[in-house]
Amino acid sequence: MCREVDCLVTGATGFLGRAVTAGLLKSGASIRCLVRESSSPLAFPTLCDLSGRPPRTQIFQGNLLSPTHVARAVDGARVVYHLAAEMRGLSATIFSGTVVGSRNLLQAILRARPQRVVLISSLSVYGLANVHPKNLVTEDSALDEHPEKRDVYTHAKLWQERLFQEYLTGSGIELAIVRPGYIYGPANKHLPPRLGLTLGGILLKASPGKYLPITYIDNCADAVIFCGTNKQAAGEAYNVVDEDPPTGGEYLERYRRIARRPRAVRFPFMVFSVLSYLNQLGNRLSAGQIPVVLTRYKAACAWRGHQFSSQKLKCLGWRQPISTEEALALTFPVPVSPTASEQPVSMPLRNTA
């Protein structure tokens, strides 16, 4: 039997994983990280820098696809934070890494019986194709019934959520599901997918005037840890989006501080419908040789400017530690120049509360 630890973190070397482990260590918790065997210690510098590793950090090198590795990792952990997921690669890689890996973890969890499990899911699990953009999306909104019409990542994340509910409901093990918006920060300055579709280096902006469901990395990590430690958080799912978010256009303007590309063109949603139709027509004409990357269903879910609420988490007492203005400034700093230092650029953000 392994030495007991407060928390097990899977996916500890990822963008969110590094922030969550750093936050847990800061809070004084002892943690165990399950990392791939191919990961080098350089991939998780926060663990080494903050704690000097032993005695509060254990690093288990292993694979979620190996039930033996997973069983060893879960053994003796009081809270399991499951952050690991395959986000890129072929469909089979995404499914095996995300869903099969989760199933292995759940089987180990039922044997080891930790007190609580926190699953990191995604806002993409909601079924928004037939939801009017004026309707606020809350945790009570329906989940997508046809994720296969969207993309493999969404499909795998929904499957993963379903597995966690199936395995842990009635097991006596607490489950909290966190559904973050797009996570950004200095180490991830990409454009949120809900901003639009990038084709051949050109961003086709969708609903640029709508607020983006995004969350700053440190805010998201704080919410994840809150869901692992707050007594009332068990048994529910929570959206995590920051307050006072920028609109798509405002985010893009900030982004322009660090990158010129891609060029952006604004299109009404109707254009996405036409592009979807053309893509599907091309797929039929070429007998499947042109892949379907865009469907009307997918476009309706992603680019109609739906707004998400994280009120439920706030009702439990959680507050985002870093304001959106500060987070954006940290992510997209104003370029240093003589004129800029004298006249700092400020971008007022509307309050959505």
Added chain:
Amino acid sequence: MSLRISLVGCGKAAENHVSQIQQIPDAELVAVCDREPIMAEQLAVRYAVRKCYSEYSEMLKRERPDVVHITAPPQTHFDLASVAFDHGCHVLIEKPATCSYGETERLLSLAETSGKKLTLAWGHYFDPIARELREKVKSGTIGEIVHLNSHFGYDLAGPFGAPVLADPDHWVRGLPAQVIYNVADHIFNKLCEYLPGADSSVETVIWPDDCGSSQNEIASDMRVLIRDGPITATATFSPRIRPVLHRFEVFGTKGSWALDFNSGILTTEETARHRGVLGSLVNGYGKAWRMFKYANRNTLRLTKGQFGYFSGLRFLIRSFYDSILKDSPVPIPYDLILKVSRLTERVVLHSRGALCAEKLIA
């Protein structure tokens, strides 16, 4: 008559097969199978396949398919194909056929004794440019072949390479010479088609790409020189060359042709009609014009569903199904499969345990 098709092994290669099978009118994909139920189910859900199984023999008993596509790791091919033959099925196997020449030989004789057909998923071998080259060689446009060159690039950080690098237990690492063996058919089937194979000598150098840690060390660079009667051939595999290329060149006494599998363009070199700088310019424009025309042809082919990354695979699958329905010869002759397997073994298997810059003489 419509063929009942099933597939076993719902990993990375399976999706390519499923998407192409569903484009063939005389075939119905009735079931998929994987020992991991989640993998079988996800494929069935995404491609609207009626049934999915985690027990192979149960699928064969219940569904009674005419053809089984085997897209599981090569270590399992022989056993899975044997069981399929026992159930009266024809078999299409993802490359490589097996893990050794001996096993491939036994598999083919098993197919013959059971009276069932077998073929390998050599998709690129049936790409439009490869078929066109075949016609040119047959018609004598190229003359006598003097030299062949086959180059296959690989991205170890790509969707196929990255999972191999990330997982020390990945099945590709269990193959002799790992990724090289896994793609060897793509490199050698083009050569073997045109090499007489009577009296060949093979010189090989294979060495690993050490990505900074010993656990990532996998055999990743290969150079091969073959002399076979009057023809010589070279083969290159490298994950370091950028861009990642997939090319084949045939040098003949009457003409030389180059196949670029990435762009799907077949080009020929023509002797300059004019000398000097003007000749060079005209020759360059002539080559550009021929490529432009070929790319236009490909656009037209695309609208007819005859051009695309998997168009060769679909042609192969359809030809295989036709060979079953019409009881005609299989699209890939068994002696060619054996020739490729034998060459692969000579090149790759003998290098096991001696990966560092060791010269091999067959």
